[in-house]
């Protein structure tokens with residue numbers, strides 16, 4: 001092995017992960033990258049992902065190349081996958097440049113490579129009956145919803161979409177939504193597109209009109225909480241895809257936890273990368289979240305005892 | 310010619326020196342999706358205590374230059390659930406397991422060890438790693454491993470619970486004035502090996518919100534940025550053992566290993582075993598890859614056995 005070659009890259013196989021494990025690790029080639037409003041839409045060749053992925057699952061990407069000082073993986077909802085094509089299977093992601101990792105990813109050009117682990121996490125559970133559904137996306141949170149809409153409509157479900165963002169450039173996929181959904185409502189905080197206000201302002205009407213028993217949502221935590229509340233007010237269940245800081249994305253670091261009740265009503269600090277990112281909204285202990293910090297509710301299994309450590 | 314990668318700890322031979330690091334690999338199932346964990350020298354489990362623990366709130370981590378800060382708070386299922394669910398699974402896939410244990414008090418460490426020893430799958434356990442880098446409730450939360458007396462007490466109590474032929478490693482923190490004195494106390498109290506190093510205490514402030522980034526305020530620093538500290542700790546303890554200051558025991562090196570070359574650096578400083586921690590978050594196959602790279606490097610150095618390289622840097626100093 002030559003001394004100049006970074007070992008981290010040299011010995012990594014083209015494609016890791018074991019057969020039947022439901023996940024692959026691939027060195028993916030970027031084949032297209034384009035700006036969409038405030039976001040970057042990347043298409044990456046990632047053989048093996050499309051066959052395994054379901055809407056709501058995510059991909060964890062390494063950033064900065066083999067000798068990078070940014071070691072932690074960055075997670076992104078899978079926007080769509082296609083099993084084969086001129087390049088072999090591909091994976092599409094929608095990325096907002098925010099910090100060093102997403103800056104690096106959005107600066108990638110065609111033919112650059114990026115290490116991808118996907119698909120990860122639990123997908124959106126699908127209804128067994130052809131029911132009415134409401135899909136709510138906040139900002140880039142709409143990315144996984146178009147693919148979900150296609151799958152729902154294949155099953156005979158009707159799909160109403162509500163897309164919200166701070167401003168027009170932060171909406172993703174409004175045109176795509178008109179194709180994928182039976183009805184679309186748009187909101188922006190500043191009124192630069194659609195209704196001025198939040199998705200929670202328009203949702204009650206959408207639930208009343210459609211009578212949907214299930215809602216699917218992806219976006220900021222505050223929005224997911226209000227979708228859960230409005231859904232409950234209308235007798236519907238919300239399935240929400242959460243976003244918590246993740247270091248590994250594969251279940252080994254325990255950084256991505258949040259307090260969630262199980263079927264029996266018992267609260268545990270669960271890993272959102274393996275038991276999520278999709279949870280039933282009414283199982284999440286929303287009251288534990290405050291301004292970017294999440295506490296451990298006192299009745300959580302193994303919670304620090306009062307007066308303890 | 311292929312290098313013999315096997316290493317021996319207290320009479321137990323492992324096929325190679327590479328292991329996961331406690332808390333960086335969960336309890337096996339997750340990484341087994343990426344590579345066969347039974348191919349590692351040993352699988353090191355997440356530190357387990359007596360009762361289930363929720364750990365801390367979030368944010369639990371911050372990325373730092375070539376590393377990260379974490380404040381998990383030893384989240385875990387408790388030793389009873391561990392021996393019921395996790396250990397039998399590790400055994401079923403043929404893994405050799407180094408079980409990491411801790412306690413809030415010295416007595417709890419021993420109680421945890423007893424439950425482990427009495428468990429059905431104990432035969433897959435190739436050693437116990439005693440994580441003394443955790444707070445001692447009886448002494449205002451002072452970390453056991455910062456105090457030679459408290460360290461010695463824990464080690465002695467755990468030793469009483471373990472069969473004599475089971476290797477027992479004390480895992481040390483580098484956050485002490487003199488790591489050699491802690492190593493000395495652990496070995497005198499019955500540790501048959503030492504694991505070095507645990508994370509260094511650090512802190513990050515969120516400069517947008519101008520408040521501590523972590524929910525737990527301070528956290529443990531890990532990753533390639535701490536590797537020189539691990540090399541130093543291994544070097545000092547190895548030098549002390551070579552000087553006859555206390556009995557020579559095998560060392561497991563951990564801290565910032567990302568490549569086979571990093572592993573070789575720790576071995577040359579005195580480590581017999583190697584654990585790969587934070588690098589696993591960057592690349593889930595990292596432990597396996599480090600092993601492959603280490604083997605190739607050892608071969609390029611022309612040795613027949615990896616153990617020939619243990620502490621080799623101590624013999625190669627050029628003193629003009």
Ligand SMILES: Cc1cc2nc3c(=O)[nH]c(=O)nc-3n(C[C@H](O)[C@H](O)[C@H](O)COP(=O)(O)OP(=O)(O)OC[C@H]3O[C@@H](n4cnc5c(N)ncnc54)[C@H](O)[C@@H]3O)c2cc1C
Nearest residue numbers: 072074075076077094095096098099100101102244245246
């Ligand atoms: C399941 C899931 C799906 C996501 N989908 C998308 C998506 O489709 N498009 C998109 O633009 N972003 C998405 N995010 C958020 C994205 O992961 C973060 O914006 C990104 O990791 C920030 O990296 P950075 O280097 O720019 O920022 P930094 O703040 O420098 O990141 C430092 C570390 O913190 C973690 N981190 C920081 N912010 C977040 C966050 N909001 N969520 C998770 N980890 C974070 C990073 O992974 C990294 O390990 C998703 C997050 C999750 C958990």
Ligand SMILES: Cc1cc2nc3c(=O)[nH]c(=O)nc-3n(C[C@H](O)[C@H](O)[C@H](O)COP(=O)(O)O)c2cc1C
Nearest residue numbers: 330331332356379440506507531532564565586587
């Ligand atoms: C997220 C995380 C959790 C950890 N949990 C434990 C633990 O439970 N017990 C323990 O002994 N060490 C724990 N460690 C420390 C590692 O085992 C290791 O000693 C340290 O991170 C240095 O190695 P590295 O730089 O390769 O990560 C943890 C480290 C990290 C990053």
Ligand code: FES
Nearest residue numbers: 249251253254273
């Ligand atoms: S991100 Fe590491 S366990 Fe979830």
